[in-house]
Amino acid sequence: MTNKSMIIGLSLAPTWVSGSSWRQSDSQIEAFYDIDYYIDLAKRAEALKLDFVFRPDSLFVDYAELENSPGFSGLDPTLLLTAVATHTQRIGLITTASTTFNQPFHVARQLQSLNWISKGRIAWNIVTALDGQQNFGLEVMPPAEEKYTQAAEFTEIVKSLWQSFPNHSLCFNRDTGQYANSTQIQPINHNGNYFKVAGPLSIPAFKDETLPIVQAGASDTGKEFAATVAHAIFAATPNKQVAISLRNELRQRANKHGRDESDIRVLSGVSLFLAESEAQAKQLYSETQSSKSLSKRIGFIKQATGIDVSTLASDAVISAAMLQPVSVAPRSRTHAQLLRNKIEQQPITVDELLKSPEVAASSHWQIIGTVSQAADEIADWFNDGAIDGVILLPGGATSSLNLALDKLVPELINRGVFHNSYDSDTFLSHLRAK
Numbered sequence: 001m002t003n004k005s006m007i008i009g010l011s012l013a014p015t016w017v018s019g020s021s022w023r024q025s026d027s028q029i030e031a032f033y034d035i036d037y038y039i040d041l042a043k044r045a046e047a048l049k050l051d052f053v054f055r056p057d058s059l060f061v062d063y064a065e066l067e068n069s070p071g072f073s074g075l076d077p078t079l080l081l082t083a084v085a086t087h088t089q090r091i092g093l094i095t096t097a098s099t100t101f102n103q104p105f106h107v108a109r110q111l112q113s114l115n116w117i118s119k120g121r122i123a124w125n126i127v128t129a130l131d132g133q134q135n136f137g138l139e140v141m142p143p144a145e146e147k148y149t150q151a152a153e154f155t156e157i158v159k160s161l162w163q164s165f166p167n168h169s170l171c172f173n174r175d176t177g178q179y180a181n182s183t184q185i186q187p188i189n190h191n192g193n194y195f196k197v198a199g200p201l202s203i204p205a206f207k208d209e210t211l212p213i214v215q216a217g218a219s220d221t222g223k224e225f226a227a228t229v230a231h232a233i234f235a236a237t238p239n240k241q242v243a244i245s246l247r248n249e250l251r252q253r254a255n256k257h258g259r260d261e262s263d264i265r266v267l268s269g270v271s272l273f274l275a276e277s278e279a280q281a282k283q284l285y286s287e288t289q290s291s292k293s294l295s296k297r298i299g300f301i302k303q304a305t306g307i308d309v310s311t312l313a314s315d316a317v318i319s320a321a322m323l324q325p326v327s328v329a330p331r332s333r334t335h336a337q338l339l340r341n342k343i344e345q346q347p348i349t350v351d352e353l354l355k356s357p358e359v360a361a362s363s364h365w366q367i368i369g370t371v372s373q374a375a376d377e378i379a380d381w382f383n384d385g386a387i388d389g390v391i392l393l394p395g396g397a398t399s400s401l402n403l404a405l406d407k408l409v410p411e412l413i414n415r416g417v418f419h420n421s422y423d424s425d426t427f428l429s430h431l432r433a434k
């Protein structure tokens, strides 16, 4: 048992109304694009002293999917969190911005603005993005390695821009009339492979400390990138062993780059289908898995492994020998590799594979059960050093969200793995205080 507190955040992507769950009478689906809905959620999260709320992002929609679910449609994360910032005081705010489809100057300026608006509570979730090229003048997504080369350059520029107009350059000297010491404000004169940016940024830093960075991709290159720049990784960890290995590896890699191993935290997404009894939770889970999602699952398996399970019986066994090299680059090497690893480790039936977290939950850790079962498992992962914290992704129903906030978080406090007060105000200090 450790007396350290884990880090807990809530995803503001309403996963509890995804699939067919939005059709339930209490889903509040009409509020899906209504900012008050998100402000209320963030206030609830803050009342529970959660470390952060988090908004992932997507720059495309599958318009056919909109026929029967909200899909990836939604408010821009940075605008959403700007509104949330003005209604909260202490909770951290993680926004998402892609390094493949933006300009670094825009991102540096928007995030530093949000940092001022929130008084230092933000972090940037860097994604190289899964899709959306058609909205940015590209026929195909750039190759994965190139996306990371661009991401590294983009991130360096953003960090340099944040430093280019330091807070300490502000003088506000009414007697002498000096507003700022311009010798301390420097252009960055970046001229690289992807971007040419002169700088300085048109807004001073809120504080002279770096803004925290979160990263999501976990291919080999993704892990290396995270180990050099990120304070945390939003991790897809379908089981505890994957989380332990990922955390150990990231810590070693951070060390190799001259950073302290505790500078990088693993925040695992945890998909929670919670109900009063385990049987009810299982029922909730099965009721909200639509046939649409079945065809998507089959498509994902084919893309990641080359195996077409639609032609196989549900009790047919899939084994490592059936894995084929993939002809089309997967949208996410992280997700494809996690699935291939699972099959390599142990043969599995088609039916089990379709239900596995690697296929059914974007490789996120899934807990389908009661609050007490969820608290046991989360505390166990934390106490065993598998994770530094979690991003709560409640699923299936608003009742599952309510149980996660109203019952699970207090239960984790009771078990001594989560704090019951804030002892800091900025996101970075929330992370450091752990």
Ligand SMILES: Cc1cc2nc3c(=O)[nH]c(=O)nc-3n(C[C@H](O)[C@H](O)[C@H](O)COP(=O)(O)O)c2cc1C
Binding pocket: 056, 057, 058, 059, 096, 098, 126, 127, 128, 129, 130, 131, 144, 216, 217, 218, 219, 220, 221, 222, 223, 234, 235, 236, 269, 331, 332, 333, 334, 335
């Ligand atoms: C857990 C996780 C969450 C992600 N969230 C997003 C997201 O919100 N928006 C997005 O465009 N891409 C997202 N991605 C995609 C990554 O940014 C990245 O493009 C993808 O995983 C490919 O990187 P890889 O080669 O390291 O796997 C996510 C990836 C992972 C693993």
